[in-house]
Each structure stands twice: as structure tokens, then as C-alpha cells.
Amino acid sequence: MSDITIIGTGNMARGIASRALAAGRSVQVLAHADRAKAEAFAAELGGSAAVGVLGDEITGAIVIPAVYFEASKSITERYGAALRGRVYVDITNPVDFSTFDGLAVPEGSSAAEELQKSTLARVVKAFNTTFAATLQAGKVSGTQLDVLIAGDDEDAVRAVSELAQAAGLKPIVVGPLRRARQLEQAGFLNILLSANEAAPEFQWDSALKFIPAS
Numbered sequence: 001m002s003d004i005t006i007i008g009t010g011n012m013a014r015g016i017a018s019r020a021l022a023a024g025r026s027v028q029v030l031a032h033a034d035r036a037k038a039e040a041f042a043a044e045l046g047g048s049a050a051v052g053v054l055g056d057e058i059t060g061a062i063v064i065p066a067v068y069f070e071a072s073k074s075i076t077e078r079y080g081a082a083l084r085g086r087v088y089v090d091i092t093n094p095v096d097f098s099t100f101d102g103l104a105v106p107e108g109s110s111a112a113e114e115l116q117k118s119t120l121a122r123v124v125k126a127f128n129t130t131f132a133a134t135l136q137a138g139k140v141s142g143t144q145l146d147v148l149i150a151g152d153d154e155d156a157v158r159a160v161s162e163l164a165q166a167a168g169l170k171p172i173v174v175g176p177l178r179r180a181r182q183l184e185q186a187g188f189l190n191i192l193l194s195a196n197e198a199a200p201e202f203q204w205d206s207a208l209k210f211i212p213a214s
């Protein structure tokens with residue numbers, strides 16, 4: 001058994017796996033299709049992660065598909081009842097890349113809510129507002145990263161908050177799963193700003209931050 005199963009070996013998988021291992025959690029990494037990719041990924045992270053490929057048994061109580069929205073939907077379908085009761089962290093920003101002018105989710109919904117409709121897992125939205133590069137260090141310009149979290153299941157939200165906290169990040173619970181609509185728009189805004197050449201100070205290594213009153 002692992003604490004956390006990360007699906008994918010891309011940018012966000014690397015960022016989140018780095019933080020999870022820094023938090024002392026045990027990690028299983030499932031590559032899309034190529035076991036050698038998972039092995040190389042685990043070696044890069046220090047060698048302690050268990051490895052496999054999509055379709056292998058999921059061992060983590062917390063599952064983090066570090067993949068795009070369409071792939072995440074296929075993962076909920078593929079694993080079906082095997083996801084029952086697990087915490088499923090939706091990190092996706094379902095940007096409509098054909099227009100780069102909005103999100104590719106139904107009006108009045110979010111990727112996280114759409115995923116929840118198709119899975120017996122407890123979906124929690126988190127990590128979609130933190131860029132991969134910033135997760136590696138957990139800080140930007142010496143400032144702790146915020147992890148904005150939304151979910152309907154109190155225990156699942158707590159489990160994700162505890163993971164973020166243990167990883168040196170600042171969890172901020174913003175409300176029920178429908179708040180994912182706002183988180184996905186916030187993630188999109190962050191992307192737009194980073195893609196905007198007129199705002200060179202906000203690049204893919206910058207972060208959204210809520211500053212509390214002292």
C-alpha cells in the first residue's frame with residue numbers, strides 16, 4: 001500500500017511527487033503506458049516510489065491523476081469501482097485550447113464536478129492553481145505556496161489539506177466542490193497571465209497568493 005498514487009510522469013506529476021516525498025509520504029507512480037518511464041521518473045525522485053503503468057492496481061488512498069481532463073475522465077471509467085472511497089484529486093485546468101478563451105466544461109459546472117458524476121471516489125479539487133515548476137521548491141521568491149482546495153467530503157478535504165501542509169505548502173479550503181468552478185477560472189487566469197508577454201514578471205514560475213491580515 002502507498003499513501004498516494006500519482007498517475008502520469010509529466011510536469012505536475014514531478015512537482016506533486018516531489019512534495020509528497022518531501023512530506024514523508026509513500027508514493028506509487030503509474031505511467032501512462034511505459035513502465036520504463038515510471039522507473040526513470042522514480043529514480044529521478046530518489047528511487048523510493050513504487051512504479052507501474054495505467055491499469056495496474058492502485059494502492060494509494062489518495063489518487064492524483066496528473067493528466068489532462070479528458071485523460072482523467074478515462075481514468076475514472078477505467079478504474080470504476082476500484083476508486084470507491086478513495087480521495088481523487090482533480091488538478092486539471094480544462095482550458096479550451098481551440099480558442100484559449102475559456103474552459104471546455106459545461107456551463108454552470110467544472111471539471112471536478114463532471115469527474116465526480118462519473119466516479120465513486122471522493123473528488124477534491126486542488127493544485128490546479130499552482131504551476132508545476134513552483135511545486136518543485138514549494139516556494140516562490142521565498143514565499144510559501146497556497147494550495148486552494150474545494151470538496152464536499154470533509155475527510156477527503158482534510159486528507160488533501162494535511163498532505164499540502166506536510167509538504168510545506170499552505171492549504172486554503174475555499175468551500176464545497178462547486179467552488180472548483182472559481183478555482184478553474186483562477187487557474188485559467190494564472191495561465192493567461194503567464195502566457196502574456198506584456199507581463200514578463202508573471203511567468204510559469206510565479207504563483208497566486210492570498211495574503212492574510214496580520
Ligand SMILES: NC(=O)c1ccc[n+]([C@@H]2O[C@H](COP(=O)([O-])OP(=O)(O)OC[C@H]3O[C@@H](n4cnc5c(N)ncnc54)[C@H](OP(=O)(O)O)[C@@H]3O)[C@@H](O)[C@H]2O)c1
Binds near residue numbers: 009012031066130
Ligand atoms: N503544468 C502546470 O504548471 C499545471 C498547473 C496546474 C494544473 N495543471 C494541470 O495538470 C495536468 C497535467 O499537466 P502537466 O503539465 O503535468 O502535463 P504533461 O507534462 O503533459 O503530463 C501529462 C501526463 O499525462 C499522461 N497522459 C497522457 N494521456 C494520458 C491518458 N490517456 N491516460 C493517462 N495518462 C495520460 C502523459 O503520459 P505520456 O507522456 O507518457 O503519454 C503525461 O505523463 C493538466 O490537467 C493541467 O491542466 C498543470
